[in-house]
């Protein structure tokens with residue numbers, strides 16, 4: 468990637484595989500080991516358009532067409548104002 472990081476202006480990037488959380492209308496899809504380039508300074512992640520399209524397609528297949536995902540997890544949900552003081 469021959470450009471500057473949009474967030475910090477750094478120009479050094481590394482290839483990395485990361486966990487991507489796709490979210491749409493309070494529905495979530497977690498995809499592990501997604502290829503990206505990552506800013507070496509601030510850690511911002513940049514994904515290729517076809518990578519994101521693939522994840523979006525998978526999301527639609529699961530939520531709209533009932534495709535079974537490899538694995539499902541349940542995630543706790545809280546309201547911030549109900550949390551105990553630190």
Ligand SMILES: [Zn+2]
Pocket residue numbers: 472473474475476477506507508509510511
């Ligand atoms: Zn950066």
